[in-house]
Amino acid sequence: MYINGEWVKTNEWMEVTNPATGETIGSVPIITHKQMDLVINSAELAFHEWKRLSVYERAAYLHKWYELIDKNAEEIARVLTMEQGKPLKEALGEVHYANSFLEWYKEEGKRMYGETIPSQFREKRILIQKQPIGVVAAITPWNFPAAMITRKVAPALVAGCTIIIKPASQTPLTALLLAKYGHEAGIPKGVLNVITGKSSLIGDNLLQDPRVKKLTFTGSTEIGKQLMAQAATTVKKVSLELGGHAPFIVFEDANIEKAVKGAIQSKFRNAGQTCICANRIFVHESIHSTFIERFVEEVKKLKIGNGLNSQSDIGPLIDLSARNKVQSQIKDAIENGGLIHCGGRVVADNFLEPTVISNVKDEMMVMTEETFGPVAPIATFRNEDExxxxxxxxxxxxxxxxxxxxLSRMYRVTESLEYGIIGVNDAAPSTAQAPFGGLKESGIGREGSHYGLDEYVEVKYVSISI
Structure with a gap:
């Protein structure tokens, strides 16, 4: 682990395996209670020094870190593929996407402006200051083990916070490799920490300790609710990026070729293991047959295989539990009248063929539960309101x-859909300078853009009588 600027071991270890082969590719320590107190104390002490640096000094560290990640992107991508499974070309894309947050926030942090508000009294002045919140706990998921770290760390560090990262148990090696390059960039000890081990021990300690002022979490809605309840005991600030079940709507006036390309890109990236991937595809009844024919044609071209193979388009699911969940959704769809056009079969332990199912009903599991797998259910609709x-x-x-x-429909539908992110003729809307986050049970707060920076600051109001 990386604690207070040093590499730390324990007597207990847990294995990291490659989901494509089942091979053990490494081991990471299981943190102890004593080390938990050490890491929180180190981050708290470092915070008081880190926040005193000018934002330009903090940004300079991020810039050095950015350069090292850029230089070593292929190494990081290879480790990412080995522990997560996604094709190497996707992993490399993720590393560059992850690095874009360091690039963005090293500049955006310099615009963390306060305000002067006019007072109704001649003898008073009103100032608004933005100051770093303190020690941040970041719990990140396995599906994007690089990008979900930098999307949290970059704004936190440039704002003046220190951070403790708990990566997913399936994918800790990418996080530790990022920490290695943060160390080489000279980030002061205690500012950046990466810990591994039992989620219950780590979560309980981070959430119960009043020295930790902020929780940022990406993961399932179920776990997010539990963490939010725990964070309430010390009234921590929270930002939660939780589950999704994205609709993908193809209207009768759509460019079908663009829609097919977009659906492939959104649905099958990372074998469908993304929180914003297309999960429910709705196609207008007048173009339904044409869309399915072209869509299936393109899906059949996707190649399944080990992510280290440069020809692979679809890698493995993260584990057998994930595969079983997806299979149960396919089985339910078939039993209730769904028609499989391609796929549906297990190729190897964690590999599942990209699957297209039509004649789906809104009550099916695949239309009501987040899938997190390479399954595309297609339903028809008659009109916009429906x-x-x-x-x-x-x-x-x-x-x-x-x-x-x-153009008229674009405005009507974007204003009517109850979603935090909407792609109009765009299947890949994520970018560092735009706010990422959801409505309803998909989360609280935003990541990316200047809104993401605000998640790591407290607003202080100063009233001055002159």
């Missing part, structure tokens, strides 16, 4: 997509 209501009929509100050539 499909918007069906798209909104979900506790989730993270991302939604629709394809249309109508």
């Amino acid at each position: 499909v918007v209501n069906r798209a909104n009929n979900s506790p989730y509100g993270l991302a939604a997509y629709f394809y249309t050539e109508s």
Whole structure:
């Protein structure tokens, strides 16, 4: 682990395996109670020095870190593929995407402006200051083990906070490699920490300790609710990026080729293991047959295999539990009248063929539960109001997509969909300078953009009588 600027071991270890092969590729320590207190204390002590640096000094550290990650992107991508499974070309794309947050925030931090507000009294002045919140606990997921770290760390560090990162147990090696390059960039000890071990021990300690002022978490809605409840005991600030069940709507006036390309890109990236991937595809009944024919044609071209193989488009699911969940959704769809056009079979332990199912009903598991796998259910609709209501009929509100050539419809539908991120003729909306986050049970707060910076500061009001 990386604690207070040093590499730390314990007597207990847990293995990290490659989901494509089942091979053990490394081991990481299981943190102890004593070390938990050490890391929190170190981050707290470092905070008082780190926050006193000018934002330009903090940004300079981020810039050095950015350069080292850029220089070693291929090494990081290879480790990422080995422990997470996604194709190497996707892993490399993720590393560059992750690095874009360091690049963005090293500049955006310099614009963390306060305000002067006019007073109604001649003898008073009103000042608004933004100051770093303190020690941050960041709990990150396995599906994007690089990007979900930098999207949290970059704004936290440039704002003046220190951070303790707990990566997913399936993918800790990428996090530790990022910490290595942060260390080489000269980030002062205690500012950046990466710990590994039992989630219950780590979570309980981070959330119960009043020295930790902020929790940022990306993961399932179920776990997010539990963490939010625990954080309430010390009234921590929280930002949660939780589950999604994205609708992907293809209207009758859509460019079908663009829509097919977008659906492939959104649905099958990372084998469908993304929180914003297309999970429910709605196609207007007048173009339904044409869309399915072209979509299936393109899906059949996708190659399944070990992510280290440069020809692979679809890697493994993260583990057998994930595979079993996806299989149960396929089985439920078939038993209730769904028609499989391609895929549906297990190729190897964690590998599942990309699957297209039509004649789906809104009550099926695949249309009501987050899938996190390479399954594309396609339903039909008759009109705009109907499909918007069906798209909104979900506790989730993270991302939604629709394809249309109508400017009027673009405004109507974007204003009607209850989602925090909407892609209009765009299946890849994520970018460092835009706010990422959801509505309803998909989370609280935003990551990326200047809104993401605000998640790591406290607003202080100063009233001055002159």
